Amino acid sequence: MKWDEINNEQCSVARSSAVLGDRWTLLILSDCFLGVRNFAEFQERLEIPRTTLANRLQKLEQHDVLYRKLYQTNPDRYEYRLTNKGSDLYPVLSTILNWGDKYYSDSAGPPILREHMPCGHDIQPVLKCPECEEGVHAHNIRARIRPQDKTLSDVKRGPVLRRG
Amino acid sequence: MKWDEINNEQCSVARSSAVLGDRWTLLILSDCFLGVRNFAEFQERLEIPRTTLANRLQKLEQHDVLYRKLYQTNPDRYEYRLTNKGSDLYPVLSTILNWGDKYYSDSAGPPILREHMPCGHDIQPVLKCPECEEGVHAHNIRARIRPQDKTLSDVKRGPVLRRG
DNA sequence: CTAGTTAGTCTAATAAATAGACTGAGTCGA
DNA sequence: TCGACTCAGTCTATTTATTAGACTAACTAG
Numbered sequence: 001m002k003w004d005e006i007n008n009e010q011c012s013v014a015r016s017s018a019v020l021g022d023r024w025t026l027l028i029l030s031d032c033f034l035g036v037r038n039f040a041e042f043q044e045r046l047e048i049p050r051t052t053l054a055n056r057l058q059k060l061e062q063h064d065v066l067y068r069k070l071y072q073t074n075p076d077r078y079e080y081r082l083t084n085k086g087s088d089l090y091p092v093l094s095t096i097l098n099w100g101d102k103y104y105s106d107s108a109g110p111p112i113l114r115e116h117m118p119c120g121h122d123i124q125p126v127l128k129c130p131e132c133e134e135g136v137h138a139h140n141i142r143a144r145i146r147p148q149d150k151t152l153s154d155v156k157r158g159p160v161l162r163r164g
Numbered sequence: 165m166k167w168d169e170i171n172n173e174q175c176s177v178a179r180s181s182a183v184l185g186d187r188w189t190l191l192i193l194s195d196c197f198l199g200v201r202n203f204a205e206f207q208e209r210l211e212i213p214r215t216t217l218a219n220r221l222q223k224l225e226q227h228d229v230l231y232r233k234l235y236q237t238n239p240d241r242y243e244y245r246l247t248n249k250g251s252d253l254y255p256v257l258s259t260i261l262n263w264g265d266k267y268y269s270d271s272a273g274p275p276i277l278r279e280h281m282p283c284g285h286d287i288q289p290v291l292k293c294p295e296c297e298e299g300v301h302a303h304n305i306r307a308r309i310r311p312q313d314k315t316l317s318d319v320k321r322g323p324v325l326r327r328g
Numbered sequence: 329c330t331a332g333t334t335a336g337t338c339t340a341a342t343a344a345a346t347a348g349a350c351t352g353a354g355t356c357g358a
Numbered sequence: 359t360c361g362a363c364t365c366a367g368t369c370t371a372t373t374t375a376t377t378a379g380a381c382t383a384a385c386t387a388g
Binding site for chain 2 (some may be wrong): 001002003010011012013014015016017020021022023024025026027030031033034035036037041045046047048082085087088089090091092093094095096097098099100101102103104105106108109110111112113114115116117118119121122123124125126127128129130131132133134136137138139140141142143144145146148149155156157158159160161162
Binding site for chain 1 (some may be wrong): 364365366367368369
């Protein structure tokens with residue numbers, strides 16, 4: 001993995017990691033989904049160094065995850081909002097939240113509840129199959145290379161075969 | 165966010181970010197789900213510096229995401245495997261894969277297919293509500309503080325209210 | 329005895345993150 | 359018009375993390 005040639009990478013996890021893979025980005029995005037928009041509010045809530053925050057916001061803008069929107073003139077001030085591509089990261093944040101809630105919350109339970117507006121329940125969303133409605137988890141999914149790649153060696157980071 | 169006091173944090177995203185939040189960890193975990201187990205194989209597939217790999221594997225072991233299993237004696241050699249806690253990260257990796265597939269794959273489509281073994285289809289798993297079976301996305305979920313926290317100010321990183 | 333395997337460690341150089349002061353363009357109140 | 363305040367950053371010097379690549383350890387196989 002050469003991070004300066006990431007655009008030539010096929011692997012979706014690698015491409016995504018180039019955007020999401022650091023200490024702060026997931027936290028910034030989490031705040032975005034909670035309604036945070038401007039620099040000072042991110043900075044205070046996260047206690048993130050201003051330099052780092054500025055760098056991250058710029059990077060997320062470059063990757064079309066956030067966009068800057070003018071919300072005041074004299075002086076011009078911009079806030080940061082999720083693009084559609086950014087909003088599509090909600091399932092990622094939500095599953096991270098599920099995991100954190102399961103393994104790190106204290107006896108009082110998760111600090112933030114998620115209400116599913118169509119039905120009104122507080123939920124932990126689950127991953128399902130769009131074809132058969134059954135659950136999806138590590139042990140009932142098999143990774144395969146696509147048909148046009150004939151052999152495993154055509155793929156840099158394909159599945160590893162064992163006893164098969 | 166003080167990263168050396170992360171254990172006192174309530175926020176599930178913060179706790180999870182302390183484990184997952186860096187360049188390499190998501191890629192390492194992705195390889196774990198694809199069946200990679202030993203040091204050399206991680207190192208070659210990811211082209212990760214050996215020092216960094218050793219540090220990451222140790223960190224993941226400390227956080228009970230991976231465990232070391234003796235697979236050979238003379239000399240003793242260990243491989244790295246997912247714990248149950250680690251396997252529970254599958255939804256996170258899977259939603260990241262969905263996002264990467266959507267925004268970064270070329271005309272040939274995603275390089276890795278995921279077959280749902282119960283039904284045999286190649287799928288992109290979707291996030292659903294366990295109560296009403298309807299889809300879950302950024303715009304039909306409302307974050308709320310839990311009842312025992314009376315006001316927003318009781319929560320460091322709760323939802324931001326707007327026009328309400 | 330030599331080469332090969334695997335899982336690391338060591339070192340020096342480079343890159344990134346950090347704390348905290350500072351800047352710039354304005355508003356508001358007295 | 360002065361002084362204090364707001365907000366979105368930038369600047370600098372220091373600390374921390376990452377990196378490439380050589381090296382080590384404990385064996386096996388020929």
